[in-house]
Amino acid sequence: MSTAVLEEKHSESAGRTPVINDFSIHVATANGSGSMSSNSILMRAIFQMGIPVSGKNLFPSNIQGLPTWFTIRASKEGFIARRRDVGVLICMNPETAHEDVRTVAPGAAVIYEESLKLDTLRSDVVYYPVPFQKLVLELVQDGKLRRLAVNMIYVGVAAWLLGLDMAEIEKAVAKQFKSKAAAVEINMKAIRGGLEWAEKNLTKRDPFRLERMNATAGKIIIEGNAATAIGCMMAGVQFLAWYPITPSSSLAEALIDYAGRYRIDPETGEPTMSMVQAEDELAALGMVLGAGWAGARAMTTTSGPGISLMSEFTGLGYYAEVPAVIVDVQRVGPSTGLPTRTMQGDITSTYYLSHGDAKHILLLPGSVEECYTMAMDAFDLAERFQTPVFLMTDLDLGMNNWMADPLPFSDRPLDRGKVLRTKEELDAHIAKFKEFARYRDVDGDGIPWRTLPGFIDASAATYFTRGSGHSERAHYTERPNDYKNNMDRLARKLETAKKHVPGPVVSDGSGSRVGIIAYGSSDFAVEEARVILGRKGMKTDYLRPRALPFTPAVAAFIAAHERVYVIDQNRDGQMYDLLRLEIGGNTDKLRSIRHYDGFPLDAETVIEGIEAGEKK
Amino acid sequence: MSSTAEPKAPPVNRAGLTVKEYGGLKSTLCVGCGHDVITRQITQALYEMSVPPYKVAKMSGIGCSSKTTAYFADRGHGFNAVHGRMPAVATGAMMVNPSLLAIGVSGDGDTASIGAGQFVHLLRRNVPMVYIVENNGVYGLTKGQFSATADVGSRLKTGAVNDLPAIDLCAMAIELGCGYVARSFSGDMKQLVALLKGAMAHRGTALLDVVSPCVTFNNHDSSTKSYKWAKDHEIPIHEIGFVPYYEEISVDYDPGTTQDVVLHDGSHIRLRKLRADYDATDKGKALALCMEAQQKTEFLTGLIYVEPAKKDFLELSGVGGQPIVELPESRLRPPKKALDEIMESLK
Numbered sequence: 001m002s003t004a005v006l007e008e009k010h011s012e013s014a015g016r017t018p019v020i021n022d023f024s025i026h027v028a029t030a031n032g033s034g035s036m037s038s039n040s041i042l043m044r045a046i047f048q049m050g051i052p053v054s055g056k057n058l059f060p061s062n063i064q065g066l067p068t069w070f071t072i073r074a075s076k077e078g079f080i081a082r083r084r085d086v087g088v089l090i091c092m093n094p095e096t097a098h099e100d101v102r103t104v105a106p107g108a109a110v111i112y113e114e115s116l117k118l119d120t121l122r123s124d125v126v127y128y129p130v131p132f133q134k135l136v137l138e139l140v141q142d143g144k145l146r147r148l149a150v151n152m153i154y155v156g157v158a159a160w161l162l163g164l165d166m167a168e169i170e171k172a173v174a175k176q177f178k179s180k181a182a183a184v185e186i187n188m189k190a191i192r193g194g195l196e197w198a199e200k201n202l203t204k205r206d207p208f209r210l211e212r213m214n215a216t217a218g219k220i221i222i223e224g225n226a227a228t229a230i231g232c233m234m235a236g237v238q239f240l241a242w243y244p245i246t247p248s249s250s251l252a253e254a255l256i257d258y259a260g261r262y263r264i265d266p267e268t269g270e271p272t273m274s275m276v277q278a279e280d281e282l283a284a285l286g287m288v289l290g291a292g293w294a295g296a297r298a299m300t301t302t303s304g305p306g307i308s309l310m311s312e313f314t315g316l317g318y319y320a321e322v323p324a325v326i327v328d329v330q331r332v333g334p335s336t337g338l339p340t341r342t343m344q345g346d347i348t349s350t351y352y353l354s355h356g357d358a359k360h361i362l363l364l365p366g367s368v369e370e371c372y373t374m375a376m377d378a379f380d381l382a383e384r385f386q387t388p389v390f391l392m393t394d395l396d397l398g399m400n401n402w403m404a405d406p407l408p409f410s411d412r413p414l415d416r417g418k419v420l421r422t423k424e425e426l427d428a429h430i431a432k433f434k435e436f437a438r439y440r441d442v443d444g445d446g447i448p449w450r451t452l453p454g455f456i457d458a459s460a461a462t463y464f465t466r467g468s469g470h471s472e473r474a475h476y477t478e479r480p481n482d483y484k485n486n487m488d489r490l491a492r493k494l495e496t497a498k499k500h501v502p503g504p505v506v507s508d509g510s511g512s513r514v515g516i517i518a519y520g521s522s523d524f525a526v527e528e529a530r531v532i533l534g535r536k537g538m539k540t541d542y543l544r545p546r547a548l549p550f551t552p553a554v555a556a557f558i559a560a561h562e563r564v565y566v567i568d569q570n571r572d573g574q575m576y577d578l579l580r581l582e583i584g585g586n587t588d589k590l591r592s593i594r595h596y597d598g599f600p601l602d603a604e605t606v607i608e609g610i611e612a613g614e615k616k
Numbered sequence: 617m618s619s620t621a622e623p624k625a626p627p628v629n630r631a632g633l634t635v636k637e638y639g640g641l642k643s644t645l646c647v648g649c650g651h652d653v654i655t656r657q658i659t660q661a662l663y664e665m666s667v668p669p670y671k672v673a674k675m676s677g678i679g680c681s682s683k684t685t686a687y688f689a690d691r692g693h694g695f696n697a698v699h700g701r702m703p704a705v706a707t708g709a710m711m712v713n714p715s716l717l718a719i720g721v722s723g724d725g726d727t728a729s730i731g732a733g734q735f736v737h738l739l740r741r742n743v744p745m746v747y748i749v750e751n752n753g754v755y756g757l758t759k760g761q762f763s764a765t766a767d768v769g770s771r772l773k774t775g776a777v778n779d780l781p782a783i784d785l786c787a788m789a790i791e792l793g794c795g796y797v798a799r800s801f802s803g804d805m806k807q808l809v810a811l812l813k814g815a816m817a818h819r820g821t822a823l824l825d826v827v828s829p830c831v832t833f834n835n836h837d838s839s840t841k842s843y844k845w846a847k848d849h850e851i852p853i854h855e856i857g858f859v860p861y862y863e864e865i866s867v868d869y870d871p872g873t874t875q876d877v878v879l880h881d882g883s884h885i886r887l888r889k890l891r892a893d894y895d896a897t898d899k900g901k902a903l904a905l906c907m908e909a910q911q912k913t914e915f916l917t918g919l920i921y922v923e924p925a926k927k928d929f930l931e932l933s934g935v936g937g938q939p940i941v942e943l944p945e946s947r948l949r950p951p952k953k954a955l956d957e958i959m960e961s962l963k
Binding site: 222239261278282284294295312407 | 935956
């Protein structure tokens with residue numbers, strides 16, 4: 001078909017106002033049908049056209065068969081949160097097709113396998129029936145490949161419908177299949193087949209279009225888990241122990257992969273970090289504490305169920321004062337249910353994790369860039385404060401695709417904390433402070449000095465590591481004053497930490513009496529909501545805490561506003577609760593907006609929550 | 617000038633240290649506790665092996681046994697972990713600093729119940745460490761409940777009878793591929809010290825399951841973990857001699873009556889057979905021996921199984937010779953060009 005005819009066919013939709021670079025594509029498939037490659041190619045081609053894009057995999061806890069959806073959002077304004085309404089639906093899964101069609105926005109374009117006969121379901125959408133099964137028989141000779149190749153056909157159809165540049169698709173295919181000629185050829189054939197069939201047989205009647213922009217030059221697309229893994233590697237992590245759990249496994253696997261390439265000592269050819277796939281999460285943290293005690297930068301990565309199992313060891317790490325970095329890629333609840341859905345579910349329980357009194361340093365990254373920088377911060381803080389530090393990401397941040405600026409190299413020296421490594425350092429310490437006492441606060445900041453096993457051949461260097469009952473000299477004690485003094489020092493240490501944790505990001509120049517507090521991956525939806533609210537005439541201020549314990553700026557922000565909306569991706573308003581517990585003062589002004597359906601937060605939820613609150 | 621003779625200096629080992637310099641704090645266990653006897657043998661073995669005390673990492677969990685790491689080698693660091701989870705902590709420490717000599721002391725509650733999972737995986741991985749189970753069949757620190765190594769039919773002081781089968785830690789260890797499996801008795805000091813020295817010279821996990829009577833809760837007549845029962849029933853399967861790598865060893869021995877095992881560091885263990893045709897390097901025979909002892913309620917002691925050439929976890933994991941914990945920042949952080957390369961691939 002000639003270009004002229006194509007333009008003529010497309011022009012039939014000219015009556016409507018075109019929607020350019022501002023809609024969501026929703027692809028419904030069955031899990032394990034190999035649609036991930038097709039969806040990545042679609043997303044990447046849009047990205048390469050210079051259009052801001054994000055990709056979210058809404059997948060089941062299943063390897064094959066259950067329904068799965070992939071949402072690609074193109075946004076000329078650069079909004080990359082989940083978008084509630086669907087503009088273009090690609091229906092490949094007969095099981096969910098009816099439900100999928102019913103839930104799209106009026107006016108949506110629906111591409112579907114023609115034998116499903118969906119076009120009677122409603123009349124306010126535009127249908128594009130495509131004989132995918134018939135086409136794949138013609139296009140692909142190898143029967144085994146047809147199941148995968150059928151998904152490439154919808155890439156071709158979407159390319160025709162939305163105006164995707166075929167040159168960019170070709171580039172994306174080459175990247176996806178790492179330029180393996182045979183795979184590139186088969187998949188491109190299926191994509192072209194889809195495009196050509198659409199050109200010949202379809203007439204465009206919907207308003208959705210992609211047009212080239214220049215808003216993605218120099219950007220990368222990365223999953224949060226990969227960004228965290230790179231941060232850990234660049235932080236010089238020396239030991240990883242982990243137990244497989246969705247959604248954190250891909251973090252460990254990315255680190256193993258990167259370390260295999262970039263953490264081999266060029267002089268000796270030996271790895272500069274060691275790794276263990278542990279028997280469970282409990283053992284994983286035990287190993288991390290052993291390695292941290294021995295002097296290594298040690299980490300584990302897990303999700304909520306693993307955090308629960310780590311409770312006892314976390315307490316020991318807190319009391320015995322052993323550095324550890326624990327990444328929690330949060331997800332929905334225990335056992336089966338929604339283990340592949342996102343949630344900010346572990347904020348409260350992790351902050352206080354342990355029996356006995358304990359509060360921990362939690363870092364709350366709000367972007368893939370912060371997954372990277374805060375992974376590095378986490379190791380510095382863990383060693384500075386000799387304590388377990390938690391990096392709280394979530395499934396949305398960790399496993400979805402995010403557009404970002406390239407992660408910047410940091411040459412900030414590693415903070416290895418107060419460690420006496422040599423006999424000379426020990427002697428100087430003793431000359432200054434009379435003796436080395438493991439748990440004595442000689443500097444007034446609550447942080448004691450430590451030695452490492454096997455480093456200094458001197459009896460003055462050693463100490464015995466144990467739980468809560470120890471004196472300043474690490475001797476076993478059950479004396480009330482010894483216990484109380486130690487607990488008070490640990491509290492002082494947490495006070496000191498407030499000066500070292502990443503401070504909040506504050507946007508408070510609007511003069512508005514309305515403030516918003518949100519954290520972690522909620523940031524994308526909140527920033528979008530603020531823009532939309534602004535267009536509607538409502539100005540808002542915004543504070544995003546990036547760590548627990550809270551820094552004084554958080555209390556100041558609350559004090560400065562009349563009403564403060566606290567956004568949580570959980571049912572109980574965990575951040576809302578923590579603010580009331582930890583900040584005190586007038587907490588009546590705090591209002592809680594809670595999103596908890598397993599899907600990532602969207603801007604509409606934030607807008608609706610604030611508008612409802614302001615009407616009261 | 618005084619004519620009194622100078623006090624005789626105590627003997628020193630190859631490291632120039634006296635046995636006292638391998639000591640620790642005073643024990644707080646009950647008078648007569650088997651564990652204290654084992655502590656003395658650990659101290660003696662460390663001294664005889666001339667281990668640099670600052671390289672000793674003393675690992676334990678929770679229980680009476682786990683307290684004992686404070687009673688020896690106080691010139692080494694100690695780590696009292698949580699109940700049953702010492703194997704994980706030891707694994708982490710050894711994976712970053714294999715220059716340490718990890719001595720783990722646990723009990724039958726700590727190892728065979730709450731810590732069974734970690735114990736299994738420690739053995740499976742063959743983490744380099746000496747793992748001593750001070751086995752008395754009861755939970756001492758919580759006042760005398762049965763543990764999972766109590767024999768069927770044994771009684772508590774309260775009269776309660778154990779109906780559940782005992783876990784045989786040695787059989788379990790052999791099954792899981794442990795390369796040094798021994799059973800001993802705290803009352804058999806000569807055997808114990810030889811087994812400990814062999815364990816320290818062994819590469820990989822060395823398990824010593826040592827019956828160590830609880831004088832307070834399980835030393836009565838209906839116990840199979842009492843001093844009297846152990847003394848009356850102990851049957852050594854061989855006499856054990858340990859010859860360290862730096863000592864000359866006689867080349868001549870009769871293979872019919874003696875088995876010679878060369879350990880990884882060049883030390884030798886000489887086993888003078890007390891049971892005809894027993895071969896401590898034969899896994900099948902070792903397991904058969906454990907089963908036979910179980911069936912007959914026999915208390916067979918000695919080095920039940922040894923496999924000195926087995927690779928340890930560090931070797932299996934491809935971790936090199938230099939302790940990772942000693943690497944400086946310059947070797948830990950990849951250069952900017954590494955990050956640039958990754959970023960380019962994500963564009």
